[in-house]
Amino acid sequence: MFKYLFQKCMKFIGITLIIFFLLLYIMIFYSYIYDLCQIYYIYFEKSLAVGLLMLIVGYYLGFCIIFNYAMGIFVHPGKSNVKRHRNYQLNGLDESDEDDDPNNFVNIQDTRPKICRKCNDFKPLRAHHCSICNECIYKMDHHCPWLDNCVGYENHRYFLSFIFYLMVSTFYLSCLFFYIDHHSAGFREAKRVQTKIFPVVQLLCYVLSFVLLAFNGWNWYLAMKGYTAVEFWGSRSDGKEPSDYAFQYPTISQNLYHIFGTYSYFKMLLPSIRALPHDGTKWECLSQQQRQTNIKPDIEEQYQARNRQTQKYQDEVEDEEEEQKFNSFERNNIKDRKIQYQGNSDDDMEDGL
Numbered sequence: 001m002f003k004y005l006f007q008k009c010m011k012f013i014g015i016t017l018i019i020f021f022l023l024l025y026i027m028i029f030y031s032y033i034y035d036l037c038q039i040y041y042i043y044f045e046k047s048l049a050v051g052l053l054m055l056i057v058g059y060y061l062g063f064c065i066i067f068n069y070a071m072g073i074f075v076h077p078g079k080s081n082v083k084r085h086r087n088y089q090l091n092g093l094d095e096s097d098e099d100d101d102p103n104n105f106v107n108i109q110d111t112r113p114k115i116c117r118k119c120n121d122f123k124p125l126r127a128h129h130c131s132i133c134n135e136c137i138y139k140m141d142h143h144c145p146w147l148d149n150c151v152g153y154e155n156h157r158y159f160l161s162f163i164f165y166l167m168v169s170t171f172y173l174s175c176l177f178f179y180i181d182h183h184s185a186g187f188r189e190a191k192r193v194q195t196k197i198f199p200v201v202q203l204l205c206y207v208l209s210f211v212l213l214a215f216n217g218w219n220w221y222l223a224m225k226g227y228t229a230v231e232f233w234g235s236r237s238d239g240k241e242p243s244d245y246a247f248q249y250p251t252i253s254q255n256l257y258h259i260f261g262t263y264s265y266f267k268m269l270l271p272s273i274r275a276l277p278h279d280g281t282k283w284e285c286l287s288q289q290q291r292q293t294n295i296k297p298d299i300e301e302q303y304q305a306r307n308r309q310t311q312k313y314q315d316e317v318e319d320e321e322e323e324q325k326f327n328s329f330e331r332n333n334i335k336d337r338k339i340q341y342q343g344n345s346d347d348d349m350e351d352g353l
Contacts, residue, residue: 014148042190068162077152078138138280153280
């Protein structure tokens with residue numbers, strides 16, 4: 001009961017925060033168009049070039065923010081869709097319900113597939129069970145209430161791009177506000193067109209720019225190092241550094257490639273929808289020496305045994321379901337034959353009489 005109420009409460013908070021953000025976004029964007037653009041347009045003697053440039057920059061940043069925000073909300077972070085049969089006995093597969101144990105994230109020498117006892121799904125490497133979404137999320141970073149969604153393998157890039165463009169936009173607006181404050185005499189006449197929300201938006205931009213700078217620094221640091229927030233805090237909570245084997249790659253571009261699906265830093269930040277390197281279940285395990293020498297192991301060779309076990313398990317589940325269907329069909333046939341036999345016996349008795 002408590003778990004159900006907790007999930008419903010978090011969902012309500014998530015929807016509330018989404019509405020709050022959209023209202024805040026509309027207010028700031030409105031102030032930019034009807035306050036800042038007009039003020040600078042008047043200040044530069046109604047220069048059409050200045051007005052168009054500010055509109056183009058504003059609409060581009062606004063589109064990047066809302067595009068990545070929407071994708072972060074609606075794109076599922078990734079989960080297993082292979083359900084475990086309720087009465088099926090696992091053969092050689094590990095069951096895992098210790099989601100908060102740091103060894104689940106850093107002990108990657110164990111490449112056997114796992115089953116989550118909480119949702120009965122396959123639990124591949126780097127997957128974590130979210131108590132709010134009630135499902136195992138591939139490469140889970142964290143549950144974001146502002147998105148009302150988990151940040152995982154499929155939508156991590158949209159989350160990073162979203163907070164990046166938020167930071168760029170607030171710094172851009174803060175610079176425009178700062179220039180007005182330090183040239184107040186020249187803007188005295190132009191500021192007559194400002195709306196009542198102008199000072200509120202100005203204060204918000206000053207505060208949010210520094211908050212988002214710290215928030216971006218932390219999230220981009222983890223992304224460039226190849227960690228998720230769950231993995232980082234999972235290892236720290238045990239009072240030890242990550243093990244000799246880790247998922248991080250030797251270079252920043254390699255780590256970001258597995259988030260954005262491209263090695264181009266320019267393309268990473270463009271609003272786009274592209275395929276990722278794999279399905280979120282296969283991860284290369286790099287030793288300390290391999291990370292230092294930039295040697296990459298063969299991922300197919302490393303996960304060959306794990307994939308065979310997974311396929312074997314799926315085949316056995318399908319065979320069991322087919323057997324159950326066949327047994328059910330046989331039982332129905334026997335029942336029908338009994339009914340038919342009883343009917344024939346009654347007819348024979350009537351004929352005898």
